Amino acid sequence: MKLKEVDRTAMQAWSPAQQHPIYLATGTSAQQLDATFSTSASLEIFELDLSDPSLNMKSCATFSSSHRYHKLIWGPHSMTSGERVSGVLIAGGENGNVILYDPDKIIAGDTEVIIAQKDKHTGPVRALDVNMFQTNLVASGANESEIYIWDLNNFAMPMTPGVKTQPLEDISSIAWNRQVQHILASASPSGRATVWDLRKNEPIIKVSDHNNRMHCSGLAWHPDVATQMVLASEDDRLPVIQMWDLRFASSPLRVLESHTRGILAIAWSMADSELLLSCGKDAKILCSSPNTGEVLYELPTNTQWCFDIQWCPRNPAVLSAASFDGRISIYSIMGGSTDSLRQKQVDQLSSSFGNLDPFGTGQPLPPLQLPQQTVPQSVVLPLKKPPKWIQRPVGASFSFGGKLVTFENAKLQQQPGVQQQEQQHHHVYVSQVVTEKEFLARSNQLQEAVQSEGFVSYCQKKIDTAQADFEKNVWAFLKVNFEEDSRVKYLELLGYRKDDLRKKIASALNKEGLADGGLGETLTESDESVPNVGDEGQATEEQFLGESVKDHKQETEDLGSAKKTFNISVSGDVDGLITQALLTGNFESAVDLCLHDNRMADAIILAISGGQELLSRTQEKYFAKMQSKITRLITAVVTKNWKEIVQSCDLRNWREALAAVLTYARPDEFAALCDLLGNRLESEGDSLLQTQACLCYICAGNVEKLVACWTKAQDGNNPLSLQDLIEKVVILRKAVQLSQTVDPNVVGALLAEKMSQYANLLAAQGSIAAALTFLPANTNQPNIVLLRDRLCRARGDIPVGQEALKAQYERQPKGQAGPVVEQMQGPQAPSQQYYQQVRIAPTVTTWSNKTPTALPSHPPAGCPSDTQGDNPPPPGFIMPGAVNPNMPPQQVTPSNYSMYSQAGTRPTYPQTYQATQQYSCGTGGPALYQPQQPIAVPASASYTNPAPNTTPPYLPSAPAHSLPSPLYPGQPQPSPTSLNPVCSFPLPLGASFQHGRPGPPATSVAYALPTGPTGPQNGWNDPPALNRAAKKKKVPSNFLPPVPITFPIMNPLADPQSQVQQPPAPAAPMGAPSFQPPHLPAGPAVLQGGYPTAPQPLGPCVGPPAASKPSTEGAPGAPIGNAIQHVQALPTEKITKKPIPEEHLVLKTTFEALIQRCLLSASDPQTKRKLDDANKRLEFLYDKLREQTLSPTIISGLHNIVKSIETRNYQEGLNIHTHIVSTSNFSETSAFMPVLKVVLTQANKLGV
């Protein structure tokens, strides 16, 4: 493809390879005239500017020369220093002269551009070449066999390579060997070529064709093979290019006969030895492989001969050709389209003549009829063979997980003269790139700590190694979370040691003259007067302090009374009035009088005797009157209004405020108060205070705030600083789960972002598994969902290459999936495996993709699936010994589905069907397992499968599912459809799925949560990713760490508990059948029951009621699970539920256990459904318990019922029930009492 053209009849020389930009020098050629018959000559330099799309070459300089040129070359040797344009132009003139030009000066417009000039030759100098190895050496050849070697550094005295060859003849071409620097070859029109060895200063070999028709116009050495060269013949009778190998110089190695007429010039590419250009009198420019003789390319040219052709040394795809029609053209051999733009108009050419009247005839010349035989093709194809320079030999690309894929192709080691390409080694390597070693190490430590639950020692280590005091502080605070009496320890950290204080007080009391009030100097001292408001942990100490105070009071009183004799005055002064009032029992007046007289102590002492009401009024008045420094503190202590303190204290006293809160705040308000204080600190501009806010948040267990505050204070993009944060967050979350009633599982948006950032970093370092453990599990944020999917798949757990699997978003990575499936096929497969399989099935979801639009929907879908995958295996799974095949599958699969439904976007849920299958299987018993195998198969297949029952159950189940939501009025109901019980039946498939889902969470919970947080709260949020890690440890290797969306439901069950329960699991098989009625209808019912109280299913399965108990505890969470899903859909929303007060938990556990027992022994589906429904509706009761809104009589009645249940005396229970109903407010009990009656009646009937 033509790139540029210049209308010159000239010899050409490209600037050397190192020169940038690329220049082309042209020197008016000798022995050619243009139509002006001008004899002037010039040397011009053009710049090759490829960014200019036009065909014009940019002329940089023109120098009017007195010479015309037979040869022009541009050598890289620098004759002068510091020039902008490198090298030297060497020209061969007509009269035996060799002239050196400085191209830099030419371009600069300098007039003195000739560096040197010698007229040593005879005749025109047609041959010139620069030695590649010593670029100061130039060889020239002219008539009479003259060859000179010029040293540009010593230009005056050329050397000769040896004795002139005889007979004397013109030298038409000369060339230095490209491999051996002292070898030179010359050729003459006679067809002879001579090879000179400059070390020996003599010709070493002569090459000549015997037919004498060779008429050498060109000579070129092989770029790579030292012993090979080509000779081109100008003779039309023998228009050939001969390839010679000097190792066998008696005849040409190969003869290229592609031209039909004599060849005028050749040029061998330095960049690819497969490319030899030749142009001839047949007007062709060919590019051939001298090694094979194949013509690789024919340039589309004008019809004129080209007499000179040159590769551009710098740009290997570019060549220039000078033709006799007065034009130099620049071509690319890479092809491309020569669109109309690039075609210069022919008339522009002729106009160069037309305007002239060279002969003075007064008549312009007729337009020149250029032969236009070839219409330029619009499309020019590239070389047949790819040139070497576009073949990428090496590369490295990053891929997910910090892997680096590299490939290389060992360079050809060609032996001189050896043609064959040697065996190359082609390797692709995959390497793991780890750049953040410290980051990884710390991350590992953190994971170890989480897994081993060695939090205290971890914190201690952190304290020991912390550089900054603040770090130490933070870790100390965190550590306290894991210790007993955390509040006391917090106080100590704040500088308030009870022991010290006691001593101080004691010493203070020993000083005389100290009034009671004197004790109130510090906040803590004032504490003494208000004993026992703090939490239980402090109780003993408080008690002690309180007593000491009392003693002290006693003491002072004694002192006072001892002073004087008792004298009752009834005078008219205030004393007298008071006395009178007292004597008449009018405390109120007496107190008023005292107050009025500013006798505060008297007033209060009197008020104490005057009754509670009077006391509090007096207190109020007192506080209103007193304005001392500590009054507000005392006010707060007495009125328990700590919010006031926290809100209004001077922030410099945050420590004291925090101490007060630690001491007094009730558990339920403690966190909020800490938060409040933290907020104030944070909102203060002071950066120091901002960091202190972190401590408050740690006390509050408020992970999200901690993250926000921390992020503000730190540089977030450094991996290590992120590590700093995550360490604290993880530990704090653990602590929160252990100790507080605050919902520990909420992963706020900010934390989620940080965690995913962290996971990304881990992944980038190759720690895929670790990344998964840290990734928040319960978020819908698309990027996290996507990351999770990517991580899971990156772990290689998903079979690849199956269309069905493509694009699925399943998070569940199980390396074992394959094998498991096989095992599963056997009906007898162990339950564990079965379970896994089940889990696999859900994963199979495929993206709706294929079309770009699918994407949006995708993320949500992916998220749910992920969670499902992460669900920890059911208990049975964990404990190899005890397996309840039925149960796990049920729970698991439904959950997955529900997840999907949540996503909502996906129209088709093939998997759901699978789930149903499984479900049915579970009910059926072991035999049913076989059907499940399909699970492994794409969802659709499974669908078809079996279990007629399966599909129907789902629909019914949907309603059941919906039920739970009503139970929790407080909860937001993100997805209206699923929640509304009424609509439940009509619900779309998706809805039905949801209901199924709750079950699984339950299972997962047990595993997922190592620590037993309070049930309800957990329900809302998945357990933190960390939990997983912890689990990991406990779980067998095959268990995937996961991410489970751990459902809160499960949380209630402390890990230990759940595990304990598991042993009973074996019993489950029996239970299972009963549990799930074969009927379709029954199925749904079961499901419902299962998840609302997720634990229930477990419990029953487990068998003995006792065992079930623990699970039931978890139950409350279960219903929440549903809600949670919705919540997830609205990530920003945060819902928390209070725990059921501990003393009432027994109600829940007992009722649930009872229901489970009933379910186990109930035979007809109707009953089962009834029971399931009851189980769910009892949530109303649990809610009320949480809210503590039930009247004491009802509560006690319920406890009595529980007692009767424990003794299996259901009749008595019913009696109590009747009593309660008859004596209580209908609206208060109507939501659950009838249900309870049903349960009791059934229990009685079934005799469980």
Next chain:
Amino acid sequence: MIHDAQMDYYGTRLATCSSDRSVKIFDVRNGGQILIADLRGHEGPVWQVAWAHPMYGNILASCSYDRKVIIWKEENGTWEKTYEYTGHDSSVNSVCWAPHDYGLILACGSSDGAISLLSYTGDGQWEVKKISNAHTIGCNAVSWAPAVVPGSLIEQPSGQKPNYIKRFASGGCDNLVKIWKEEDGQWKEEQKLEAHSDWVRDVAWAPSIGLPTSTIASCSQDGRVFIWTCDDASGNSWSPKLLHKFNDVVWHVSWSITANILAVSGGDNKVTLWKESVDGLWACISDVNKGQGGVSALPEGQQNEQ
């Protein structure tokens, strides 16, 4: 002779292409290597392969000296050619999928100087837009900018279709790096980045890590690797920083997923990793010892080129 090797989105499959005209896909999970597919269809050396985002299925694009771009797709476990684009007049040197947010769009750079953009419009149809003469003598590399919405680099209000500005960078034999931007459905040259003195062999737009800075790495025949950064949202002011001048051609640059490490592969068969220090200086953090970690090495019994 292998010319490219790319892992899929998850890092579980490896696609390679070679002078023997083949495209091969290996399963490399767990350090193993299983040949999944040997795709034949090109009639010349295959220069590059590119995986589409998995949300569109398992799709691989390959480009070859035979002037063709072939899009392969796995259907029912079998890889087949799903589309063949023959609109280039010369070797197609580079293919790159757009961020998945834009849909299925493939940019192809060719030695004919043009860049083609193939957009999947559904039903097996592809719409072609062509930028003629993007790089005189040829385009060697194309690389998409991450999907970032101008003005709001952090978050998008949900539910609203983000107003992405599509951009990609290309490098060519005119020594230029160019940035192209789609405006009103037309691709226009937005920036011309000049610093290299020889062919630009590769360009790589760094993945977005949520910062407002755009970064491009380019490498050249001249041995130089430049890091181009642009801080302003309009994308107008790019400044180059020389990462290093190597002694040989630099063929390939690749960003880590987290965009903080650049892998540079040069003609001396060396791969080096570079990282920017806090003070903005780029430092070589290691030479890659190939196969370190021993994940896998694929011995290729394939033929030499041709």
